[in-house]
Amino acid sequence: MAYTLxxxxxxxxxxxxxxxxxxxxxxxxxxxxxxxxxxQGTQAGDLAxxxxxxxxxxxxxxxxxxxxxxxxxxxxxxxFAEDETIxxxxxxxxxxxxxxxxxVSFNYEKAKELPSFSPPPRDGDNKRRMAQIxxxxxxxxxxxxxxxxxxxxxxxxxxxxxxxxxxAGPRFFLRYAELDMHPLDTNDRRNLAQEQAGLGMxxxxxxxxxxxxxxxxxxxxxxxxMKERVADVKFDPLVWLGAKIGLRTKDNDGRTEV
Amino acid sequence: MSVSASSTTDGDRHPMTxxxxxxxxxxxxxxxxxxxxxxxxGGAGLRAAIAAHESGAKTAIVCKSLLxxxxxxxxxGGIAAxxxxxxxxxxxxxxxxxxxxxxxxLNNWRMAQLHAQEAPERVMELEDWGALxxxxxxxxISQRDFGGHKYARLAHVGDRTGLEMIRTLQQRAVxxxxxxxxxxTITDVFKxxxxxxxxxxxxxxxxxxxxFDAPSVILATGGIGKSFKVTSxxxxxxxxxxxxxxxxxxxxxxxxxxxxxxxxMVWPPSVKGLLVxxxxxxxxxxLKNSDGERFMFDYIPEFFRAxxxxxxxxxxxxxxDKKNNRRPPELLPRDEVARAINSEIKAGRGTPHGGVYxxxxxxxxxxxxxxxxxxxxxxxxxxxxxxxxSEPMEIGPTCHYVMGGVEVxxxxxxxAVVGLYAVGECSGGxxxxxxLGGNSLGDLLVFGKRAGEAATAYAASLGxxxxxxxxxxxxxxxxxxxxxxxxxxxxxxxxxxxxxxQSMNDLVGIIRTRSELEESLREIEAFKTRASTMVVEGHRQxxxxxxxxLDLRNMLIVSECIAKAxxxxxxxxxxxxxxxxxxxxxxxxxxxxxxxxNAAGTGVDLHEKPLPVMPDELKKYFxxxxxxxxxxxxxxxxxxx
Numbered sequence: 001m002a003y004t005l006x007x008x009x010x011x012x013x014x015x016x017x018x019x020x021x022x023x024x025x026x027x028x029x030x031x032x033x034x035x036x037x038x039x040q041g042t043q044a045g046d047l048a049x050x051x052x053x054x055x056x057x058x059x060x061x062x063x064x065x066x067x068x069x070x071x072x073x074x075x076x077x078x079x080f081a082e083d084e085t086i087x088x089x090x091x092x093x094x095x096x097x098x099x100x101x102x103x104v105s106f107n108y109e110k111a112k113e114l115p116s117f118s119p120p121p122r123d124g125d126n127k128r129r130m131a132q133i134x135x136x137x138x139x140x141x142x143x144x145x146x147x148x149x150x151x152x153x154x155x156x157x158x159x160x161x162x163x164x165x166x167x168a169g170p171r172f173f174l175r176y177a178e179l180d181m182h183p184l185d186t187n188d189r190r191n192l193a194q195e196q197a198g199l200g201m202x203x204x205x206x207x208x209x210x211x212x213x214x215x216x217x218x219x220x221x222x223x224x225x226m227k228e229r230v231a232d233v234k235f236d237p238l239v240w241l242g243a244k245i246g247l248r249t250k251d252n253d254g255r256t257e258v
Numbered sequence: 259m260s261v262s263a264s265s266t267t268d269g270d271r272h273p274m275t276x277x278x279x280x281x282x283x284x285x286x287x288x289x290x291x292x293x294x295x296x297x298x299x300g301g302a303g304l305r306a307a308i309a310a311h312e313s314g315a316k317t318a319i320v321c322k323s324l325l326x327x328x329x330x331x332x333x334x335g336g337i338a339a340x341x342x343x344x345x346x347x348x349x350x351x352x353x354x355x356x357x358x359x360x361x362x363x364l365n366n367w368r369m370a371q372l373h374a375q376e377a378p379e380r381v382m383e384l385e386d387w388g389a390l391x392x393x394x395x396x397x398x399i400s401q402r403d404f405g406g407h408k409y410a411r412l413a414h415v416g417d418r419t420g421l422e423m424i425r426t427l428q429q430r431a432v433x434x435x436x437x438x439x440x441x442x443t444i445t446d447v448f449k450x451x452x453x454x455x456x457x458x459x460x461x462x463x464x465x466x467x468x469x470f471d472a473p474s475v476i477l478a479t480g481g482i483g484k485s486f487k488v489t490s491x492x493x494x495x496x497x498x499x500x501x502x503x504x505x506x507x508x509x510x511x512x513x514x515x516x517x518x519x520x521x522x523m524v525w526p527p528s529v530k531g532l533l534v535x536x537x538x539x540x541x542x543x544x545l546k547n548s549d550g551e552r553f554m555f556d557y558i559p560e561f562f563r564a565x566x567x568x569x570x571x572x573x574x575x576x577x578x579d580k581k582n583n584r585r586p587p588e589l590l591p592r593d594e595v596a597r598a599i600n601s602e603i604k605a606g607r608g609t610p611h612g613g614v615y616x617x618x619x620x621x622x623x624x625x626x627x628x629x630x631x632x633x634x635x636x637x638x639x640x641x642x643x644x645x646x647x648s649e650p651m652e653i654g655p656t657c658h659y660v661m662g663g664v665e666v667x668x669x670x671x672x673x674a675v676v677g678l679y680a681v682g683e684c685s686g687g688x689x690x691x692x693x694l695g696g697n698s699l700g701d702l703l704v705f706g707k708r709a710g711e712a713a714t715a716y717a718a719s720l721g722x723x724x725x726x727x728x729x730x731x732x733x734x735x736x737x738x739x740x741x742x743x744x745x746x747x748x749x750x751x752x753x754x755x756x757x758x759x760q761s762m763n764d765l766v767g768i769i770r771t772r773s774e775l776e777e778s779l780r781e782i783e784a785f786k787t788r789a790s791t792m793v794v795e796g797h798r799q800x801x802x803x804x805x806x807x808l809d810l811r812n813m814l815i816v817s818e819c820i821a822k823a824x825x826x827x828x829x830x831x832x833x834x835x836x837x838x839x840x841x842x843x844x845x846x847x848x849x850x851x852x853x854x855x856n857a858a859g860t861g862v863d864l865h866e867k868p869l870p871v872m873p874d875e876l877k878k879y880f881x882x883x884x885x886x887x888x889x890x891x892x893x894x895x896x897x898x899x
Contacts, residue, residue, distance in 0.1 A: 013799070029526020031641075041752035045803030046796030050324070052492040055532050055637065057421065058327045074640055097463055098800040108325065108440075116433035117388030127343075128385055129397030135390045139415060142390055142422060146326055182388070215636075 002027040005077065006085040007035055009047070013098045019087060026077055032086065033061055033072040036100075048099035056213055059147030063100050064089045069149040069211045091152040092159070106157075107148050110168040113196060114175055115258045119184045134183040141178040141222055143214045144171060150208035150218060156201050168197035170208035170218050177222035180229060188255035194230045199223070287732065288468040292318045292437075293717040294710070295457055295472040297444045297499065300328035301420075301702035302682025302709075303478030304427035305380075309710025310476075311436050315717055317710075318470065319431065320439040320459060322494050326428045329480050329492050330702065333420025334535035334633065336402055336412025337384075337703070338696030339377035343398040345409040345580075350374040352408055355879045357697060359561075360406040360591045361661070361690020362832045363847060363880070364512070367872040368668035369688040373697065373704045380703035381413045389426040391415055403540040406591040406694040408565075409580075417535045417633045423699060442468065444498070445808055446735040447475050447506045447678065450725030454506070454677030458735040462805060465798020467736055473724050474677050474713035477503060477664060478706070481683040482516075484755075484809075485817045486657035487763035490522055490533035496809040497816030499684035503664040504815060504855040508673035511686040511850045511867070513662035513816075514823035515833040517693055518768045520545075520595035522656025524613035529641050531656040534616065534634060536695045538651075539588045541630050542577055543618035545599065546650070547607035553614075554587035557598035562590055593692045593832050596655040600768050603654065613654035619647055655768055659698065661689045661833055662823070665852060668870075670712035671705050677716060677725070679709040687850075691832025742807040743798075748791035751807040758785050758813060766821050771837040775825040782818050786860075789814060815855070818862045823851045826864055 005026045008019050022039045033051060040047045051061040054073045061072040066087055080086055094102035122128055150170040156163050176193040179185050193199045204227075206219045216222075232239050294310040296303045299321035310317040321328065340353040353374035358365050381399065385391065391413050392400040403410045415422040431438070444459040456471045479499030483491025500510055521534040539545075547553050555573075558566045566587050567573035573586035588595065599614050609615060618627055624647035628635050631646070638644040638651060663686035664673050671679045682702045689697060742751070765778035789811065794804045829843035830836050849866045856863045 027527070030528045034528045040802060041750075041756070045750055045752065045794065046801040048800040048802060052323055052327045052494065053329070053332050054492070055332065055529065056640065057418075057633070058323075058331045058492070060324065060327050076641070101463075101800055104324070111429075111432055116429055119386055119388075122382070122386075126382070127398055128382075130390075130393055131397055132393040132400075135393060138390045139392075142415070142425060143418065144425075145331075145421065146425075179388075182390075 003082050005035055006083070007039065008085060008087040009036070009039065009100070010089040011044075011047070011099050012096065014096055017096070017099075019089070028078070030077050031073055032065055032075040032077065032088065035077065035086075036072060036088065048097070048101045050101050057145060059145035059213075062091055062147045062149050062152065064091060069153045071147055071149070071213050074213055091148070093152040093154075093157055094148075104148050106164060107146070107151055107169070107171060110172050110197075113168070114172060115187055115189060115192070117179060117182065117185055118187045120186055120254070128184065130183045137181045137221070138178040140216055141174040143216055144174055145214060146171065147213060149211045149213065153207045153211045155205065155207060156198075163198075163201065166198045167201050170202070170223065172197055173199060173202065173226055174216065174218060174222045177226045180226065186255055188257040190230050190233045191257060193226060194234065199226060199230060202227075288466060290318065290468070290470050292316050292470060292472040294318070294474045294476065294713045295320060295470045296476045296478055296710075297321075297457065297502070298328065298478035298480060298682075298684075299323075299325055299428075299438065300330035300478060300480055300682065301423055301427060301699060302706040303328070303476070304424070304431050305703050305706025306476045306478055306679075306681055306710035306713070307436050308427065308430055308434065309707040310714045311434050311710075313711050313714040315474075315710075315714035318437045318439060318472075320442050320444055320457070320470070322441065322443050322462070322498075324440050325438050326424055328424060329494060330420045330424045330699075332490070332492070332533065333423070333699055334417040334533065335404055335537045335540070336414030336419045336696050337377065337381050337423070337699040338404065338407060338411050338694065339381045339413055339700055340374065340409070340411055341378045341381065341399060341401065341413065343394055344401045348409040348411060351879060353377070353411065354876070356407050357694060358690070358880065360694040360697075361692050362842065363690065364831065364850070364869065365690030366668055366687030366870055367876060368870065369705070370690075371876065372668060372708070373688060373700055376704045377700040380700065380707065384423060384426050384703075387426050387430045389415075389422050391422070402537060403589065404695040405536055405539065405589040405595070407696065412696040414537070416629075417537050417631050419699065439468075443805065443808070444502065445739050446731075447502050448727045448731050448735075449506060449675065450728065452507075452676055453725045454675060455725035456727040458732060460739060460798075463800055465801065465804070467739070469727065469732055471724075471727055472717075473720055474679065474717045476671075476709050476713055477678070477680040477684050478682050479684045481660045482813070482816045482820070483657045483660070485758060485762050485813045485820070486767070487759040488522065488531040489657040490519060490531055491657065497812045498809065499680060500663060500816045500819070501812035503673055503675070503678065503680060503684075504853075505859070506675050506678055507855075508675045508678060508680075509665045509852045509854045510662055510819055511665045511852050512691070512823075513660070513686075513819040513853055514827050514851060515661035515691045516657060516820060517592055517659040517661060517833045518596045518655040519658035520592055520599050520655055521616055521653040522658075523637075523642065524609070524652050524654045525611035526642060532637070532641075533656065533658065534651060534653050535631070536592070538616060538618050538631060538634060539586075541618065541626075542621045543616050544586070544588055544621065545595070546615040546617055547602045548609055548615075549607055551607075553602055553607075554590070554595070554598055557594065557601070558587050558590070559594060562594070566590065591692055591694060593835075596768060597835060599653075599655055609652045611652050613652040615650040616653045617650035619649055624648070657763075659683060659693055660820075661691060661693055662686045662819070669708065671709035672712060672716075677713075679713050681705045681709045691834060739808060742792060742794040742804060745791050745793045748793035749788055751789075751792050751794065751803060751810050754785055754788050754792060755806060755810055755813070758782075758810075758817060761785075762817055762820075766817070766824055769835050769837050770824050772825065775821055778821045779818070779825065782814060782821060786814055815862070819853045822862050822864050823853060826851055
């Protein structure tokens, strides 16, 4: 049952670092985060790692495991052969703070740029009404645990620091799509999605969808529909003409551009 | 960008954490001035900060983790609020009654009343801010059944309601531009005379210290679960707010009451304790022992007999027809179910991994299960290789919630220390001896808002005459935080923490007895001695060993509170079960246990205090005297629907 895992961990800070060996005892049913914790408790008390829930719900323990962006708490050791080496490195698209901890402030900055939900007044009986089928589209996107693995893997910003100012990334395309599909929202963010968030820079390679631990179909259900909605408002000649002569599509009824 | 922009003349704040100084730079103490500082960014902290900001306070949120990662994210079932969307008969009075009965009448009646009255509007606010709750047929917020609630009452989003709540509040706080100090841990609060003057902490990233000058501090730090080995709680739950309040001179109540959630995962070891939502039972799941017997029918207590089904037929019919059938015994309050499971396992009818079976696979269609319980499906599939749509889960009790916390005024959440407030799990009173599922999220919202408003009003009332932080206190706080680096040759904090968790689990767990509690107090003394010489390796920059060393002090003092109060209360009630005193005692039902830091600051003093007296107009909801939980004959004749 128990065996010694050949574990390698990147240690260092913004000035540089290296991958070090931490052979560690592990047992059946454990995940990579368990091995990391055992290293912390027995070999390297100052090993820096972020984690909270250890249940795939908070999205704190994102890292790259053998080069793949994953949550350490959802990565089972039984997925690897016992003699296989597991190498854990920090997410590459964000600056390292220390060891496996990165500076993910990029994401918090982008979150602030997004105009929030803006509902109309409640109904006369002080309640709101929405059909389950209508909220389900947004609910899929709100499963997002903000692990930022999609942001990390997106090739628009991975190794392209220069694109970061103009590109919000898949996590926030989800948010744009969620609000655009919200049955009650009154803001129209389609131009913002294109101009400020850089939706057009995404060329739908689906890397984000592949790494999403929540299984959200980021590309198919959020990004592509959002691109279509942007194309409607910006490039469709019929929609353009309709807008000119005062006809509006039902989709955007009651919405105001922000 | 600046998540925590403002307060000082900083061109150079760290965009994520708000940190102003480079970790290695020489230089002075970072300092900020606010009206209200909220410690903790879970549901309670965020709601308090939003309320403070909206009532005009310059507000800061200071949290140990990144924004949006707090333990609220783990809440699954829903928010209890008598909106009446599914059962129009529901109202605050019924919710109030359920809450008091669930807490075995030891709740602060006023908090239970305010909570029941205000929860529906707090839920509607979340919807105003963008939350997408599941809907009823006619488009209203859907409400689900939960243990101890008479009507389907929990507003929910599948089984990830906590995530929806924290994301909604987080997005609201960001939209309002409230300053957030992430990965910043508060280790002390300062006073001037008897009043709060500010708080002291360190940046996890750099290890550098920071002082907040603020007349109002709101503790919203959550619970204490990390003092136990098997827990559903995250690493942050080290009782920080409980300990900060005690060191500031406030008192804690009800610390003997710790909720062991009946259903935590028992396998694999890496997830032992991880929560399995009560919604599984609310949506039809049943408990079975290794003989395949549905054992909860054997554990219906007198107190709930009148309203609980005693045949399988009636229990199963209840899901469809709640008017003419009584609730299944699986939906008794959590303390009852946890004890029953514990007894079954002890009697040798447990599963291979030491739990019992929770079965929904044989009772609902795979489509239904995947739709209603997506996170549970995912959790078992990914972590245990179990498909809950085709096989039963193995579950057992796990330390989940502490009912005890800072003793506060019901209307304002202010503690005995002027300017110090406590909300959510780190406050005490609301839930009495046992919390009903769904009442936690409501608690966070209702009292978060109240505390934020009260803290703002107090800060505003001071004008320019604010309490001042004493520089000597700052120096002392700094020395105390650095102490673990000064020691040589001591023990590593991880070892002490692990031993403490095992000890608390073994001696102060779900079933308690005098000799074990006494032994636990002796062991805690020994841990305190070991902790006084613990050693930390490395430097101050993002050093989890050092962070744990500081948190461990809080865990030790809180553990002592729990053990001491558990030893004193010689009865069994709610989340406190004494093998040597089975059953409730009417006299104990009239009083709280209050704990304070002793004069030397090295241990815990305890005294009894009578419960606040419920006014007559509320007593009418309880047919028998409030303090005596016995059968309620009036209901038998009525045949509780």
